[in-house]
Amino acid sequence: MAIAIAASSEVCYVWRMPRKTDARANAIATAQRLFRIQGYTATGLTQIIAESGAPKGSFYFHFPRGKAQLAEEAIDHYVASRIAVLRNISADTAGDARKFIRQIFRTFAAEMVASDFQYGCLMQNLANELPALDAELTKRVARGFVDSTEVIAQHFRGCGFSPAHASSAASALVAALEGARTIARLERAPSVFKALAEVSVQRCSPPEQG
Amino acid sequence: MAIAIAASSEVCYVWRMPRKTDARANAIATAQRLFRIQGYTATGLTQIIAESGAPKGSFYFHFPRGKAQLAEEAIDHYVASRIAVLRNISADTAGDARKFIRQIFRTFAAEMVASDFQYGCLMQNLANELPALDAELTKRVARGFVDSTEVIAQHFRGCGFSPAHASSAASALVAALEGARTIARLERAPSVFKALAEVSVQRCSPPEQG
DNA sequence: GCCATACTATGGTGATCACCATAGAAGGGC
DNA sequence: GCCCTTCTATGGTGATCACCATAGTATGGC
Structure with missing residues (x-):
């Protein structure tokens, strides 16, 4: 097959060698971790490569496009896993908005505790450094929030909420979750997640809920 | 007066020369602005000095202690003005929790619109770059959140809420406000403030409120 | 065995980073 | 008029930044 393809000059590596190393995946995972802890600008390529x-x-x-490309792939990875988590919680609490909200806050709080409050949200960290980001990266961050929000909205519609x-x-x-992360990192305590969960849950409990 | 004071050797510049320039205040204001837009690490001293x-x-x-000291003074300034704003709103809406909350969201949203969604919260930006901050600066960021929260809690107590x-x-x-800022910057629209205001207000309206 | 491709390895590019040493100018106290 | 203090001005420090040029190794197709 290589012969046939080699003749076509357009694409030159179609046949994929068996992956020898996981250097690429390692770089993305490390970048994601460091960007979440330190932020985008504060994390040098030197450190990513070393760690x-x-x-x-x-x-x-x-x-080949350097740091920006690495960040793009890191955020794609991050958004995908975050959406997967949200979908799982949604499936586990179908039709129950209050249980859904509580479970989300509990899951996010647990993640912060597990990292000893070191990890922020990758999307939030990038969003706070917008001037350092190129257009493509900015688009992906914005899209990450839109997609996350849509998963949650979908669950609420399944609970009988009007689309609006x-x-x-x-x-x-989503905004409450992001804010909670910032506060929790400073307080090194998950109490703000609890406070916000109560506030958010109370909202959908009153009589006129629908 | 200068004579009497000059005799005391302990303090050597008590008598304050007439302020010749406002270079110092300018540096703090510029640092605050740039840190809010770009973040702490991404803003170089070169740029601050130039602008x-x-x-x-x-x-x-x-x-004399460099960038860290500049950031400390910038955040002191920022926290003080933020607390002043909150106190003003609190005084204008004494005894009315719902009005208070709505007014806060409206004020913060207006500030974002006025800056064309370029300004983040200085405390949040610094909180997202904790590893780059020394202990003193971290303490001031945390204290800024505690003090802001206390002003709000005080208003709620004045509305009959239990201390807890x-x-x-x-x-x-506070967490909701921070999260809203992040989202609003990306969406370049204040709608998330409106959504959060509704959610937060509904919480204190149900019959059992107290 | 040969070659193309996949990947590793080294060393260095100019630019920018925070920071500082040193010296000069401006102005009030005495 | 001298001095001390406040503030300005210049130029450069080593370190680190993202990025890249070049060469070497490993592996599968043929």
């Missing part, structure tokens, strides 16, 4: 253990010089082979109400409630919940 | 218009070389005369309820409601409100 990823992967060979140093080959970085621009895997990421579901959207605004989802938007409020 | 502040003040003379370049004299920076370490005014801020007032504290957790205030904590939730």
Whole structure:
């Protein structure tokens, strides 16, 4: 097959060699971790490469567009896993908005405790450094929030919320989660998640709920 | 007066020369603005000095401890003005929790619109770069949140909330405000403030409120 | 065995980082 | 008029930044 393809000059590596190392995946995972802890600008490529253990010089082979490309792939990875978590919680609490909200706050709080309050949200960290980001990266961050919000709104609609109400409630919940992360990191305590969970849950309990 | 004071050797500049320039205040204001837009690490001293218009070389005369000291003074300034704003709103809406909350969201949203969604919260930006901050600066950021929260809690107590309820409601409100800022910057629209205001207000309206 | 591809390895690019040493100018106290 | 203090001005420090040029190794197709 290589012959047939080699003749076509357009695409030159279609046949994929068996993956030899996981240097690329390691770099993305390390970048995601460090960006979450330190932020985008404060994290140097030197540190990412060093901590990823992967060979140093080959970085621009895997990421020819450099740091920006690495961040793009890191955020894609992050958003995908965050959405997967939300979908799981949604499935576990189908039709029950209060249980859904409580479970989300509990899950996020647990994640922060597990990291000893070191990890922030990758999307939030990038959002706070917008001028350092190129257009493509900014778009992905914004899209990450939109997609996350949509998963939550979908669950609320499944609880009988009107589409408009579901959207605004989802938007409020996402914002509350982001804010809680900031506070929790400073307080090194998950109490703010508890406070916000109560506030958010009370909202959908009153008689006129629908 | 200068004679009498000059005799005391302990303090050597009590008598204050007439302030010749406002280079120092300019540097703090410029730092605050840039830190809010770009973040702490991403903002270089070079840029601060250049944009502040003040003379370049004299920076370490005014801020002998360098960037960290500048950030400390910037955040002190920021926290003080934020608390003043909250106190004003509190006084204008005494005894009315719902009005208080709505007015806060409206004020913060207006500030974001006025800056064309460029300004983040200085405390939040610093909180997201904790590893780059020294202990003193971290302490001031944390204290800024505690003090802001206390102003809000105080208002809630004045509305008849129990102390515990007032504290957790205030904590939730602060977190919601921070999260809303992040989202609003990306969406370049204040709608998330509106959504959160509705959610937060509904909480204190149901029959059992107290 | 040969070659193309996949990946590693080294060393260095100019630019920018925070920071500082040193010296000069401006102005009031005496 | 001299001095001390406040403030300005210049130029450069070593370190680190993202990025890249070049060469070497490993592996599978043929």
